[in-house]
Amino acid sequence: MLSRTADNLYWLSRYVERADCLARILDVSQRLAYTPVTYGGSTNEWGSAVLTAGVADLFTERYGPLEEAKEEQVVSFLAFEAENPSSIRNCFEVARTNARSVRTALTSEMWEVINTAWIELRNFPNRALTRDELSRFLAFVKETSLRFDGATFRTMLRNDAYWFSRCGAQLERSDNTARILDVKYHVLLPEKEHVGGPLDYFQWASILRSVSALTAFHWVYRDSVKPWLVADLLILNRQMPRSLAACYDNLARNLDDIASAYGRQGPSQRLARSMLARLTNRNIEDIFQTGLHEFISGFISDNNKLGAEIKEQYLT
Amino acid sequence: MRQAFDEMSSTDGHVRPAYETLKQWLGGVPQDVLNHRRKEAEYIFRRIGITFAVYGEQNAQERLIPFDIVPRILTKDEWGRLSTGLEQRVKALNMYIRDVYSKREILKAGIVPEDLVYKNPAFRPEMNGQRVPHDLYVHIAGIDIVRTDPDTFYVLEDNARTPSGVSYMLENREIMLRLFPELFSMHKVAPVENYADDLLATLRSLSPQSGHEPNVVILTPGIYNSAYYEHSFLADKLGVDLVEGRDLFVKDGIVFMRTTEGPKRVDVIYRRLDDDFLDPLAFRPDSVLGVPGLMSAYQAGNVTLTNAVGTGVADDKAVYSYMPDIIRFYLGEEPLLPNVPTWRCREADHLKYVLEHLPELVVKEVHGSGGYGMLVGPTADKAQIEKFREKLIADPANFIAQPTLALSTCPTLVEKGIAPRHVDLRPFILSGSDKVRIVPGGLTRVAMKEGSLVVNSSQGGGTKDTWVLDA
Known part of the structure; x- marks a missing residue:
């Protein structure tokens, strides 16, 4: 197969997986952040979320030190910001661009998962999300990766x-x-x-x-x-x-x-x-x-x- | 302008036989059911990503072409006449291009003026004396046809470079089969699904080497091209690789593609890239879409490009006006499909006539396409006409003019129900070394706006499934 096709497939899956991981990280940080302080201790969960996502340098450049990272900043940075090349939104954008370039190597089921996710992504508002909205968003991201893996497993040669x-x-x-x-x-x-x-x-x-x-x-x-x-x-x-x-x-x-x-x-x-x-x-x-x-x-x-x-x- | 010819019903309400069943069916289906199915079609198109890009529009990067669910019907006889005429036309096109790049007999005979060739920006001196496999240049042609009455089909335009739209022809049929299976049981519709097989057979027949199964690829400018969907669609249907310029390289005059198993030789390239961008060493040096050295491999006869380089010399609108003479010259036959009467503004008496009759005429740029840069006299206001007049006087050779034709109409589903809308037709003609193949029908484009004659998708036109009845 074409090297570029293989490259696109490889990165397509990487980006879908990355989006899924980011969604989990945000999920857990949110949970920890709402755990009573006596249990949660003094560590800043939002800062370590950024660290885990591997985008600490970019984040500090934009928002200052990790220790002072705020929830809204981290959620917006990891989930939506265009300036963060690994934000969930960017992961889906890149995944779809890759998918479009290799449509012929994907099954229609795989393509539809990616394309639908990309269309649905537009329905989430471009502002700070409420806690409910964020939960829905994270569920949507995780579901997308499940569907993508499922489509891959079930339909690909x-x-x-x-x-x-x-x-x-x-x-x-x-x-x-x-x-x-x-x-x-x-x-x-x-x-x-x-x-x-x-x-x-x-x-x-x-x-x-x-x-x-x-x-x-x-x-x-x-x-x-x-x-x-x-x-x-x-x-x-x-x-x-x-x-x-x-x-x-x-x-x-x-x-x-x-x-x-x-x-x-x-x-x-x-x-x-x-x-x-x-x-x-x-x-x-x-x-x-x-x-x-x-x-x-x-x-x-x-x-x-x-x-x-x-x-x-x-x-x- | 007189009342347009409607393909379903004549003005006295009489329904043409081919449309009887459809008309009856349409009468029995409630409007909201039709609307619902239309939405369903749109949803399917959107979901599978059948979109196209409109250049110069920021936020509408991917749009759907409106799909009309009412099919357009042609009888077997009508199609028979059309397809013989199309075959004749494409044969003449191929002979003309061959002549232009070799002996130039038609220029010597004074049939086509020399400057139409030599001053044509699509003329490629690199092709002089170059032999191409089987002397075929235009392997895939899209000839635009319009109809004005029961018996008259005009050729409106020849597309001899990289005609697009065939994916819509195939997808439209697919969607119709999904949404209205009952209609297909009531009509004997000639299939179009074999187009992919026909195209692959055509491409394979053009391979420069025999003895092994040729490696055929489709070359695309990439995902930002307006027709990218079609490129990937065709690669998928043909089961061939969809390559970009960066996937190919040339070594010792041979074209290879980069694969996960190392370089693999390429024999036939169905390129959906204009000549200008093919090879930065031969043409535009700033092109990053092409393949350095491709032209030298092509000239060495080691790879086939479809369509051939330099076919643009045959499909601009000035050459178009000479097509009837071109057919007579090479084939010694009368053209089976007439041209729309055309005034060449390069000729003083024609220009004079055009300037005096601008409000009635359609004036087009010789090298324009996609409905851009044209004047539709009857619908333009005074200011637009005057502005166009200045452009025309400044560079008359760049324009041709035609009467505003009363394009035929077909029943179309619009807001208020079923109403007539103007249509054209683009059949696709495949010329291989073995034979010419044409699937019955083609792409019907429809102007969705009432009274509009512009069917181009870039101008809001839609498409329909085209049925050729087998009996």
Whole structure:
């Protein structure tokens, strides 16, 4: 297939996934922000939302320091602002532009999800939203990504177009999970004071919620929320679709599918396999021992490197 | 202007046989049901994204072309006459272009004035002496037809560069089948769905190399082009890649596309890009839409471009006025489809006549298209006419004039119900190395405003499904 087509499919899925992640981040921040101060502590949730979204520099440039970030600013910046290239609105704009460029590679069902979302986006007012409106908006974003994934899964031929599209989604997803962990890793560290207090519970639960995994947690561990189990679930547990291990399971497989269809392995297959190995046959204690933060930042940088390898090998 | 000819009913209320069933059906369906179906059609068009862009309008970047749910009907006989005439016309067009770029016999014979060729901005000296596969230049032609009475179909315009609209022909039929299946059981309508197969067969027949299945691609200027939807639609129907200039490169005189598996050779390019933008090394150096070196690969005979480079020399409105003579010259036949009588303002006596009769005439720019830059005398006010008169006097060679034709009307669903609106027809003629293919019908465009004669989509015109009855 055309390299540009593969590139568009890959980024189309990435942007849909990114919009979904942003919606979750906003959802969780909103919840935390309305939690009683005694439980929520003094940390500024809105600031860490910006940090998790990976747009801190742009935000501070526009609104000043993160510590003083206000809800309206963050919601508007992450959801709607044109100046933020990764705002949800921009994600949908870019997704649709990409979808238009590769219409022939999409099924009509996939196109309709993207096009309809783009049309509906215009129905949301271009001003500060009320809390109800914001909830509706976030639900709409999450539903769009569900429908898009569903359409992809149900209607696309299992060929290179499908695999590139899935690679984009998985790479974006693992990046997002890793960034949530990167911003919040300190609340998972055992040496922290007051471990087990209500503050921690809310923090841990909010991490789980930001990847829609609070219920899953209880099913998997049949235990109360503990920081090392949260880390285990999001990093190593393959049952959990947003864990780094599950994402790399899929990435390695999709890249292998591409390689076997084309009859040639390359650097991106090798890197994905070595990253998967790093997430396999390990336990979370190891990771804590060698340093959770180091592990996460190493992962984020290697994940970006895989993106660059895929681009070099196939998309240009 | 006299009463226009209506294709369904004559002035005494008599209904033409081809429309009897439809008329009866229309009479039995309540207006709100029709309105509802029309909205449904619009919703489907919007949802699947069948839109077009209007240049120069900021906020209306993507608009729908209004779709009228009342089909336009042609009888088998009418279509038979039309299609033979179209085939004749396109054959002559191809022979004319070949001649212009080789022996120029028609110029030597004094039939077409030399400056119409040499001073024509669409004339490409690069094509002199260049052989193209099977001597075919216009592989895909769109010939605009208007009708003024039961027996007269005029050719209004030849489109020999990159005619568009065929996707609407196909989608209109698709939508009609979805919305009004019952109508199709009452009529024997000739199918148009095979257009994609015909187009692909035509393109493949033009491949410069034999021995392997040719790699055919469609070249688009990109998503901001007004006809982008059509480009992607066709690529999808044909099952070929839709490429942009940046997807292609030329190495050692061969055109390749960049794929996820490395470079792949390209044999036939159905380009929806004007000559000017094809190759920055040969034409406009500032073009970022084209492919550097494409022209040299083309001249080396390693790739086929459809339509060929330089076909614009045959489809401006000044050349149009010579078409009957062109047909006679190359084919030794009388034209089966007449031209609309045309005054060439470049000729002093014609200009004099035109200036004296501006309020009755339609005056068009020789190289204009899309309904831009024209004067429709009968509907223009004094000031507009006087302003146009100045333009005309300043550069008469740039204009032609035609009488205001009473274009035929067809029943159309408007606010107040079913009313007659003016229509034209654009059939698409495919010329391959093996044969000429024309799907029955074409795109009917309709002026949605009462009395308006301008059917161009850029001017608010709509479209209809066109039915050729098989029996």
